[in-house]
Amino acid sequence: MNKKLGVYICHCGGNISDYIDVEKVKAAVAGEDGVYLAKTTMFACSDATQKEMVEDIRSNNLDGIVVASCSPKLHLLTFRAVSERALLNKYNYVHANIREQGSWAHSDDKAGATEKAVSLVKAAIAKVRLARSLDPIIIPSKKAVAIIGAGVAGMRAAIELADMGCPVTLVEREYFVGGRVAQWDVMFTTNQTGKELVTRLYNEVIARDNITLLTGAEVVANSGSIGDFTLKIKVTPRYMKEKCDQNNLLKAIEACPVVVPDDFNFNITSRKAIYHNFPGEFPQYPVIDIKNCTRCGECEKICSSVDFSQQEQTVEVHVGSVVMATGFDPYTPAEGEFGYKLSDFVVTLPQFKRLTDINKDNLVYNGREIRNIAYIYCVGSRQSEGDNKYCSRYCCTSAIHASLEARNKFRNVNNFHFTRGIRTYGKQELLYAESLRKGDVYLQAYEENPPLVEVKDGQITVTINDIMTGGREISVIPDLLVLVTGMVPRADNSIASKFKLPKGRDSFFNEIHMKLRPVETVIDGVTISGACQGPKNITESVNSALSAAAKSYSFVNKGELALEPIIAGIDKDLCTWCGECEKACPFDAIKKEKQGEKEIAVINNSVCKGCGMCLPVCPVNAINLIAFSDREIESMIDALVSV
Amino acid sequence: MEKKSARILVFSTEKISDPAIDMAGLLKLHYPPTVYTIAVPCSSGIKPRWIMHAYDKGFDGVFIAADGSDCTYGETCTEKTGHIVGITHQMMKEKNIDPARLRMAAICSVCSESFVKQIKSFNQYLLQSTKS
Numbered sequence A: 001m002n003k004k005l006g007v008y009i010c011h012c013g014g015n016i017s018d019y020i021d022v023e024k025v026k027a028a029v030a031g032e033d034g035v036y037l038a039k040t041t042m043f044a045c046s047d048a049t050q051k052e053m054v055e056d057i058r059s060n061n062l063d064g065i066v067v068a069s070c071s072p073k074l075h076l077l078t079f080r081a082v083s084e085r086a087l088l089n090k091y092n093y094v095h096a097n098i099r100e101q102g103s104w105a106h107s108d109d110k111a112g113a114t115e116k117a118v119s120l121v122k123a124a125i126a127k128v129r130l131a132r133s134l135d136p137i138i139i140p141s142k143k144a145v146a147i148i149g150a151g152v153a154g155m156r157a158a159i160e161l162a163d164m165g166c167p168v169t170l171v172e173r174e175y176f177v178g179g180r181v182a183q184w185d186v187m188f189t190t191n192q193t194g195k196e197l198v199t200r201l202y203n204e205v206i207a208r209d210n211i212t213l214l215t216g217a218e219v220v221a222n223s224g225s226i227g228d229f230t231l232k233i234k235v236t237p238r239y240m241k242e243k244c245d246q247n248n249l250l251k252a253i254e255a256c257p258v259v260v261p262d263d264f265n266f267n268i269t270s271r272k273a274i275y276h277n278f279p280g281e282f283p284q285y286p287v288i289d290i291k292n293c294t295r296c297g298e299c300e301k302i303c304s305s306v307d308f309s310q311q312e313q314t315v316e317v318h319v320g321s322v323v324m325a326t327g328f329d330p331y332t333p334a335e336g337e338f339g340y341k342l343s344d345f346v347v348t349l350p351q352f353k354r355l356t357d358i359n360k361d362n363l364v365y366n367g368r369e370i371r372n373i374a375y376i377y378c379v380g381s382r383q384s385e386g387d388n389k390y391c392s393r394y395c396c397t398s399a400i401h402a403s404l405e406a407r408n409k410f411r412n413v414n415n416f417h418f419t420r421g422i423r424t425y426g427k428q429e430l431l432y433a434e435s436l437r438k439g440d441v442y443l444q445a446y447e448e449n450p451p452l453v454e455v456k457d458g459q460i461t462v463t464i465n466d467i468m469t470g471g472r473e474i475s476v477i478p479d480l481l482v483l484v485t486g487m488v489p490r491a492d493n494s495i496a497s498k499f500k501l502p503k504g505r506d507s508f509f510n511e512i513h514m515k516l517r518p519v520e521t522v523i524d525g526v527t528i529s530g531a532c533q534g535p536k537n538i539t540e541s542v543n544s545a546l547s548a549a550a551k552s553y554s555f556v557n558k559g560e561l562a563l564e565p566i567i568a569g570i571d572k573d574l575c576t577w578c579g580e581c582e583k584a585c586p587f588d589a590i591k592k593e594k595q596g597e598k599e600i601a602v603i604n605n606s607v608c609k610g611c612g613m614c615l616p617v618c619p620v621n622a623i624n625l626i627a628f629s630d631r632e633i634e635s636m637i638d639a640l641v642s643v
Numbered sequence B: 001m002e003k004k005s006a007r008i009l010v011f012s013t014e015k016i017s018d019p020a021i022d023m024a025g026l027l028k029l030h031y032p033p034t035v036y037t038i039a040v041p042c043s044s045g046i047k048p049r050w051i052m053h054a055y056d057k058g059f060d061g062v063f064i065a066a067d068g069s070d071c072t073y074g075e076t077c078t079e080k081t082g083h084i085v086g087i088t089h090q091m092m093k094e095k096n097i098d099p100a101r102l103r104m105a106a107i108c109s110v111c112s113e114s115f116v117k118q119i120k121s122f123n124q125y126l127l128q129s130t131k132s
């Protein structure tokens, strides 16, 4: 039967039609076999065009449509939904990507881009001619979600999912939850402390029976896929019993001979191998840092809660979806970058935040009372030469907030800000205004002429050609220099390879579409939230966490999932069972079966993932993948060369 | 008339290499407009007969933008895609087609620059070899 087809070619504003002559494309494909109507449209994805398509399909009884527009990664679902609204089976719609792989890629060659678009649309028409109506494959989905990382994003997502009735396993690599926020004292924009926020979230987490919190825990293996992931989680014990006599603990800590830099304080202080949590860290039980412990036995002699008999455990959990919430690391400047490591009085912003928290009446660091503080902005962000081209978003506001905090908490503090232009967007601008009002000094340079830091005889000098005063050279000799460092992906992000998560050019985890599918990844069933996706403040992290929770919930809530019916199919007449396909299948989806006199290969539809690995190994070409059959691919190839 | 660019068929993969090719467009990294892409789920599902069909119909070259170790379907992808290339090379030799007209490279989801570099060099090779 000859199909009746509709073809829609999008201008995408001018994104496509500035380089591709869309009218010419329309004229070239209008006469193709089966094409009943061909139209150009300003925005194929607009509401009005979608309605028009529905109307076209219904009133003309179209059997298939081709949409030639941006990448299908953006609007495949949109046009599938259009087809469904018009009661056309969604697999009778085929997409041609004439923007990312057309107008944009060939904006230097308009004639070439137009010719290519004609070929791509003809290939899509060839494919839709052979398309079949298909029904989704329904598989069971485990109503449970694993969340990796118990910072604000992970905890907030866990609470939300639990309240929707979904069991959650919350996996935290450290012994304490809260992530970075636990490390901050007073925070912008509400002046709440990190401790207050984390305490509130932790109390809510432990109040819910359907959240299992694992600390000291790391995913060591992942298998399965959407609807049924199996995670193996290694849980390292604290080597301490829950009940603990505080006096004995303090004595044991004192007796411990191992001194290591305290990463909670970004190494400006040290701690012992046996240590107690900070007040904002939960669960509030002490820990023995087994990596650094020498097992000298001193603590065991004093404190009966020390328990080296505790064993590492591996737990297996089965979940339908996974939320990634592993956060970020602060940027560590290179030695010598703006004087870093050249003086004891050059610190990063996270270190400064800890410093202002630890000091109570006077701001003292390395024995020096700190009065004049210089801040250099955009260290490790907006780098024209380095890897981090992006703005880290939080740091202008955080630096201004921290400097105001220092001014309010300690006497005689003067702040000098060396900026590249302040980005205190939204309500955060009020802090900037307050800082100006209080008399903080702001100096600014362009990126090609950054401030110069000299360290001589223990004295730091920061010099800038200040563009606010017509390029005047201004120098400040601060007691302390704070490098306002940006956010970078976690140094140990090995979790990404366990889930095959793609990363963006900035090396943070990548969403499918920044605006339209901001928490989904190309790995079905795995969502991302918080600062593991890119620099975010707490509001933004929590927004994305709630969104990821809702998305992950949608994968598991019904107990079943509708999957793409793109699976392999065996031609029973051709198959003579040789076992090659069974060997090639990574999912155990192919089995031998006796059918009459003959043994043939049979596909388990709910296990087949549609990768196609079995296709090329069949010596008698008895296997085809739905929507990627020989006829479909070869007719597309024919169409591509027909122009 | 001398050809300005060779006709190349790219087999990309929906989740890994096709996003990289999309991003090449987004970044306006240009390559010849006679490069056409057919996206498949996984590079180890490409049949040698499709590649041979492309030469038959007049494509100068076929480029497999493989998943490599990023494949979401399993670690064996690289090895299996390599095997497909091996078999196809054999078929090409039997038909007197220069095996260098089939190339494969692993293209990760953000490897746009590498894709464009590979395609440009393949295009150069194909133009040279069809001239001689």
Ligand SMILES: Cc1cc2nc3c(=O)[nH]c(=O)nc-3n(C[C@H](O)[C@H](O)[C@H](O)COP(=O)(O)OP(=O)(O)OC[C@H]3O[C@@H](n4cnc5c(N)ncnc54)[C@H](O)[C@@H]3O)c2cc1C
Binding pocket: A148, A149, A150, A151, A152, A153, A154, A171, A172, A173, A174, A176, A177, A178, A179, A180, A181, A184, A186, A187, A188, A189, A217, A218, A219, A325, A326, A327, A328, A329, A330, A349, A350, A353, A394, A398, A401, A490, A495, A529, A530, A531, A532, A536, A537, A538, A539, A541
């Ligand atoms: C100096 C500084 C000051 C800031 N001040 C403010 C402020 O005042 N106001 C504001 O709104 N924002 C502020 N921010 C931003 C804020 O810290 C982030 O928005 C927030 O920490 C992001 O939360 P998250 O849960 O995404 O990530 P994180 O806080 O990084 O938490 C991630 C969690 O995941 C865990 N994890 C990582 N990898 C794994 C793994 N493989 N397995 C299991 N667990 C893992 C980590 O241990 C951690 O607990 C500041 C940031 C900095 C650097």
